[in-house]
Amino acid sequence: MDAAEEARLVQAARNGDMTAFGRLVDANQPAVRAFLRRFVGSYADADDLAQEAFARTWEVLERFDGSSRLRTFICGVAFQYWRRARRADSRRMARDDAYAQLEDQETAGDARMAQKLALRRAMDELPDDQRAALALCLGQDFTHAEASEILKLPLGTVKSHVTRGRARLQAALGAPAEAG
Amino acid sequence: MSERDADLLMADLLGEAPETPDPGFRYDVLFRASIRARRRAAMSKALNQIALFSAIGLIFPVGGALGLTWEMAQPLVMATGLLALGLAAASVTILGPRAVLARSRAILTRS
Numbered sequence: 196m197d198a199a200e201e202a203r204l205v206q207a208a209r210n211g212d213m214t215a216f217g218r219l220v221d222a223n224q225p226a227v228r229a230f231l232r233r234f235v236g237s238y239a240d241a242d243d244l245a246q247e248a249f250a251r252t253w254e255v256l257e258r259f260d261g262s263s264r265l266r267t268f269i270c271g272v273a274f275q276y277w278r279r280a281r282r283a284d285s286r287r288m289a290r291d292d293a294y295a296q297l298e299d300q301e302t303a304g305d306a307r308m309a310q311k312l313a314l315r316r317a318m319d320e321l322p323d324d325q326r327a328a329l330a331l332c333l334g335q336d337f338t339h340a341e342a343s344e345i346l347k348l349p350l351g352t353v354k355s356h357v358t359r360g361r362a363r364l365q366a367a368l369g370a371p372a373e374a375g
Numbered sequence: 376m377s378e379r380d381a382d383l384l385m386a387d388l389l390g391e392a393p394e395t396p397d398p399g400f401r402y403d404v405l406f407r408a409s410i411r412a413r414r415r416a417a418m419s420k421a422l423n424q425i426a427l428f429s430a431i432g433l434i435f436p437v438g439g440a441l442g443l444t445w446e447m448a449q450p451l452v453m454a455t456g457l458l459a460l461g462l463a464a465a466s467v468t469i470l471g472p473r474a475v476l477a478r479s480r481a482i483l484t485r486s
Contacts, residue, residue, distance in 0.1 A: 229390060334392065
C-alpha cells in the first residue's frame with residue numbers, strides 16, 4: 196500500500212469508516228505482529244498485544260500526523276502499551292512457558308529448535324530498549340530512523356543497541372560476532 | 376552468509392511474520408475496537424448524568440445558603456420545571472425510538 200492510499204484510508208477511518216480501518220489493519224499487521232512476536236517471545240501474547248494496539252490506534256487516530264508511516268505509529272502505541280501493562284511476574288511466567296514449549300520441541304531432536312531456544316534466551320537477557328530495537332530492525336521491517344521514532348530514543352542509541360544486540364545473538368548461535 | 380541474510384535468519388528464528396491476509400485477526404481487532412467505543416460512550420453518558428443530577432441536587436442547598444426562600448424560588452422552580460418538561464417532550468418527539476418527526480429527520484439527514 197502506497198503512502199497516498201494509506202493517507203486516504205486514514206482520513207476515511209477518522210470519519211468512522213470501519214471498512215477503511217479494516218484495510219489498514221490488513222496492510223499493517225504483518226510488520227506489527229512480527230515485531231511483537233520477536234520482542235515478546237510468546238506468539239499468543241504478541242498477537243493479543245497487537246490487537247490491543249490496533250484497537251487503541253482506532254481511538255487515537257486523530258493524533259497521527261502523517262509525518263511517518265502508520266505502522267510506525269501503531270508500533271509506538273504497542274510499545275507504550277506493553278511498557279504500561281507489563282508485570283514482572285507475568286512476564287517471567289510467560290517466558291518460562293515459552294521456554295518449556297521450546298524445550299519440549301527441542302527434545303524431539305530438532306536442531307532449529309535448539310537455535311530458537313538459544314536465541315530466545317539471549318534475547319530475553321537484553322535490556323528492554325535493546326530488545327525492542329533488535330526486534331524492529333533485525334527483520335529489515337523498520338529502518339533505524341523508524342525504530343528511533345517508535346522507541347523515542349536518539350538515532351545513535353538505536354544503532355548502538357542493534358549492533359550490540361546483534362553481536363550477543365550471534366554469540367548465542369555460536370557465530371563469530373562482527374566488529375562494529 | 377551476508378550480514379543481511381544472517382539478520383533475516385535470526386529474525387525468522389525469533390518470530391516469523393504472520394501470513395496475510397488474516398481475516399480472523401482483522402475481525403478480532405474490529406471487535407475490540409467496537410467494545411472500546413461502546414465502553415467509552417457508556418462512560419461519557421454516565422459522567423454526564425452524574426454531572427447533571429449533581430447540579431440539580433446542588434441548586435437547593437446553594438439557594439438556601441444564599442438566603443433564597445421557597446416562596447421566592449417557587450416561580451423560578453416552576454418555570455424551570457416547565458422548560459425541562461418541554462425539553463423532554465421535544466427530545467422524545469425528535470429523537471425517540473418511534474419519533475413522530477422521524478420521517479422528516481430522515482429526509483433532512485439524507486439531504
